[in-house]
Amino acid sequence: MKSGQASPRVANGLFAAGSAADALRFHRGLPRVPALQRRKLLATVHRNRDTVFGRRYGFDGITSVEAYQARVPVGDYESFRPYVERIAAGEERVLTREPVLLLEPTGGTSGGSKWIPYTRSLKREFQTAVRTWIFDLFRRFPSLLSSRSYWSVTPVTGEKHTTPAGIPVGFEDDSEYAGPLGRLLQGVFAVPGEVKYIRSIANFRYATAFFLLRAADLGLLSVWNPTFLLLLLDQIRQSVEPLARDLFDGRLRLPESGEGAFPRETRLPPCPDRARALQGAFSKEHRDRYRVVWPDLRVISCWADGLARDHAQRLREIFPGVTVQPKGLLATECVASFPLEAARGSVLAYPCHFFEFLPQGGGPPQPVHRLDVGEVYTLVVTTGGGLYRYDMQDRIRVTHRWHGLPVIRFQGRTRLCDLVGEKLDEGHVQSVLLGVLATHGTRSRFLLFAPERTPTGGYYTLFIEPEEPLSPWHAPAILEAVDRGLRGNFHYRYARDLGQLEHPRMMVLQENTGQETYIRRCVQSGQRLGDIKQVLLDPRTGWTTVFTGGKRPDP
Secondary structure, three states: OOOOOOOHHHHHHHHHHHHHHHHHHHHHOHHHHHHHHHHHHHHHHHHOOOOHHHHHOOHHHOOOHHHHHHHOOOEOHHHHHHHHHHHHOOOOOOOOOOOOOEEEEEEOOOOOEEEEEEOHHHHHHHHHHHHHHHHHHHHHOHHHHHOEEEEOOOOOOOOOEEOOOOOEEOOOOHHHHHHHHHHHHHOOEOOOHHHHHOOOHHHHHHHHHHHHHHOOOEEEEEOOOHHHHHHHHHHHHHOHHHHHHHHHHOEEEOOOOOOOOOOOEEEOOOOHHHHHHHHHHOOOOHHHHHHHHOOOOOEEEEOOOHHHHHHHHHHHHHOOOOEEEEOOOEOOOOEOEEEEHHHOEEEEOOOOOEEEEEEOOOOOOEOHHHOOOOOEEEEEEEOOOOOOOEEEEEEEEEEEEEOOEEEEEEEEEOOEEOOOOOOEEHHHHHHHHHHHHHHOOOOEEEEEEEEEEEOOEEEEEEEEEEOOOOOOOHHHHHHHHHHHHHOOOHHHHHHHHHOOEOOOEEEEOOOOOHHHHHHHHHHHOOOOHHHOOOOOEOOOOOHHHHHOOOOOOOO
């Protein structure tokens, strides 16, 4: 295993130089966004007119945005699932003329997971955004050019998978998001790519912490959910002595055996200075601790909106003086926005896809240039990967404009709960819960599944008002089955394995209290009584306190 062999300034400098063209096109296109969006759509439609989807919706006759909207309906993943299944089976030219390079898994509905087709065009769309963002980082924080970085992009997957027709499932390497230029960054990654193949979560965390601590010149930490980094910091705090020992003599000793191809003990050059720095850091006050560990750290990139806001704020407190930059809205399906320091937020990634916005209060879809500042919209996207008028079910708010371009902030998801990146869909949760309760012969008057935050992530609680009392052994069996069923969701399983989500819990409610208490909270939050519709999956936290009358029981 090799780490730290490339010169950061050379590799980062080459990447910045190669990304300059994307950044320049982005800025030069700002006065012509409506025209460029129209051109993007018509080029995508024309390129894919001779496909199963294109023939069905008459792509060869579409010459305007209005014609496209009239012919193609807005759809969610379920409307695309039959097409994706045909792609997975090996059929060509289903959604795109281009071959499908891979299918990337993400959270889903009734089946718990879904596969997003990736073509060269879609990868280029992602690369355009990533390169423009990183170029801006180097320009705003020039010291990053001489620093190493840590990117947590691709989840730990273990074995590689393919469909029966041989189509790969999942990215091969994190740097694929940045394209061929991303290979330049591999040489300055603080954590070598082989670590992602470690099967044991305890070993994965320990190895990641070990390599991060070796990087005295770490300048950028890029993670998705801030709880991922908070858990790594906990790992360091709990393992200071063994980590210092391993740094001192250059021997990474994984705490658990059974890693197969990954060696349990890895020899590297000793780092006695880093070992002493680690031990010294944890003898100092909390606010100085990580400044000693990583004196060159300048930027932490992570989610900071929605339910991630509190955890991002905790990172700001742990790393005073370090910029915690909120990530833009990037999903498996598309990249909707990315941060620019000058814009004071995340700007719409207008060169990447064709965007439409459904007003929260109803009405026709709006184009980019007609969005109102302060309003909330649901995002609809057309991509080079074959998703046409795809309802992302992501709600965004336009906070302000920058050079005419909307700066947007993620508000939440429609019918989706995403505490730490698990992306639970109500359809999947309903299928699992009702199936488990039926199997266990349990009938309920009231049922609610809701999240709760913790300092390092969170957990879900099943609030149930059963028709018959539950026996002492019944609740654990139900929760075990629920957890097992929800693991069919790719992201939920990942969050559980990493420890970002704890095992689900249960609260048995007293008779005839569930619905009444639920309605009371809704009314108190401003909903009209006639508009209240109970949902099974509620993204609001704090339900335990609500159902206990303001008293939080012991976990």
